[in-house]
Amino acid sequence: MSDFKRGYVAIIGRPNVGKSTLLNKIVGDSVSIVSKKRQSTRNKVVGICTRQNYQIIFLDTPGLDFNKKFALNRRLNKLALAEVVSVDLIIWVTEANKFTDGDKFIKRLLPRNVPLIIALNKVDLSKNLYEKKKIFENSSNFMSLKPNALIPVSAKKNFQLNQLVNEVVKVIPFQEKIFEDDIKTNRSxxxxxxxxxxxxxxxxxxxxxxxxxxxxxxxxxxxxxxxxxxxxxxxxxxxxxxxxxxxxxxxxxxxxxxxxxxxxxxxxxxxxxxxxxxxxxxxxxxxxxxxxxxxxxxx
Incomplete structure (x- = not known):
């Protein structure tokens, strides 16, 4: 059996929680649009991170926005949810000290048969003791999902992203790579x-x-x-x-x-x-x- 690991990972979350920034930092290239506007990512974007003993193929899905006013919102939600049932792992990116109604929707919709890692992003914005306590309290919202790991990160500051990748590698299966080492995305x-x-x-x-x-x-x-x-x-x-x-x-x-x-x-x-x-x-x-x-x- 090969000692090389390769797997598909979906990055999901509400709009503006830092999914695209997280993907770009891990891959080491700007493969996904970064903006403060809601649902900036419209098409699933494949980012590829290849190292000596693993290859992670990331799908950066549109931010789940449950405003049904536009066909665009409905289509982007459908696009995002369609990805999570067929991947090897889901990374749910959420804000470290917030758990909103949008997060509650996502929690209910997540498949229970796909491994899950929670990335509590933007920990760098929690400056005082009260805000840091909120991070600890927020963690309890995810325990019923029995995630493989729950990791406080800052995509913007590159904080604990290596630890996040290490947890991903633990989960993905042993199989040969399908992309060459220097390819960061398969988008045209x-x-x-x-x-x-x-x-x-x-x-x-x-x-x-x-x-x-x-x-x-x-x-x-x-x-x-x-x-x-x-x-x-x-x-x-x-x-x-x-x-x-x-x-x-x-x-x-x-x-x-x-x-x-x-x-x-x-x-x-x-x-x-x-x-x-x-x-x-x-x-x-x-x-x-x-x-x-x-x-x-x-x-």
């Missing part, structure tokens, strides 16, 4: 480019625009001549006519800032100079239409 370049642009757009907009925002890469062209070897053409879709001027800004100032910030980060991500061409278009009420969601890449 086009997907990662669209996600990076969407992340940067979200830095510049208010909460009200988040749900009606999507980015589609129209074309990526390599050039043998010129100062920028790669041309990227992308469209930002919004759900209402009134949203378009919010993105453009006065005299196009905001979209220019977005474009420049995205160009810099895309150059860093792809390792070549990038010319980014952005358009903003209206696709009315797409967040309420399941068929349109499929058409815009939310699978």
């Amino acid at each position: 370049k086009t997907f990662r480019v669209s996600e990076l642009i969407r992340e940067i757009v979200m830095r510049y907009i208010g909460e009200e625009l988040h749900y009606s925002l999507s980015v589609k890469i129209d074309k990526m062209e390599e050039r043998s001549m010129g100062r920028t070897p790669l041309d990227i053409f992308a469209t930002i879709y919004v759900g209402k006519k009134t949203h378009r001027p919010i993105l453009l800004g006065s005299r196009g100032v905001k979209i220019s800032k977005i474009s420049e910030a995205a160009r810099r980060e895309l150059t860093q991500l792809l390792g070549v100079k990038v010319q980014l061409n952005l358009w903003v278009k209206v696709k009315k009420n797409w967040v309420k239409d399941t068929n349109l969601l499929l058409g815009m890449g939310i699978d």
Whole structure:
């Protein structure tokens, strides 16, 4: 029998508890969108962490949000829950000193036949004795689930992430790796480019625009001549006519800032100079239409 271990691990939790940050820190690359907006991660993202004796294949699921107003919310919840029944392990990321109604929903929905690790994230934000006591009290909310491990962590500060990975390795099965050592994600370049642009757009907009925002890469062209070897053409879709001027800004100032910030980060991500061409278009009420969601890449 091989002494190498390999397994699939789903990362679940409420929106904004730090799932994507946790994944990116463990994998060592930006494979999942990080934002303070709810349900930033829309498609399951595969991040791959390979070491000498193990390979962990992570699925970063959308944050479970039980607001049923939009088809988008319902579809993202379905996407997240579908992953957890077929993995080798679930990591449930929650805030260290909070247990909300959303957490109660997740607790009820978790399959009882899949190994579970609780990651109590953001412990670095608990500064005083009262807040640290809340972490201890919060731990009791998970005991009935009989988790394999319960670990206080800080994804942002890289605190106890090695211990978390060690606990994961204890659970996953012995089997050969399926990805080469240097592969950090199996998502396409086009997907990662669209996600990076969407992340940067979200830095510049208010909460009200988040749900009606999507980015589609129209074309990526390599050039043998010129100062920028790669041309990227992308469209930002919004759900209402009134949203378009919010993105453009006065005299196009905001979209220019977005474009420049995205160009810099895309150059860093792809390792070549990038010319980014952005358009903003209206696709009315797409967040309420399941068929349109499929058409815009939310699978």
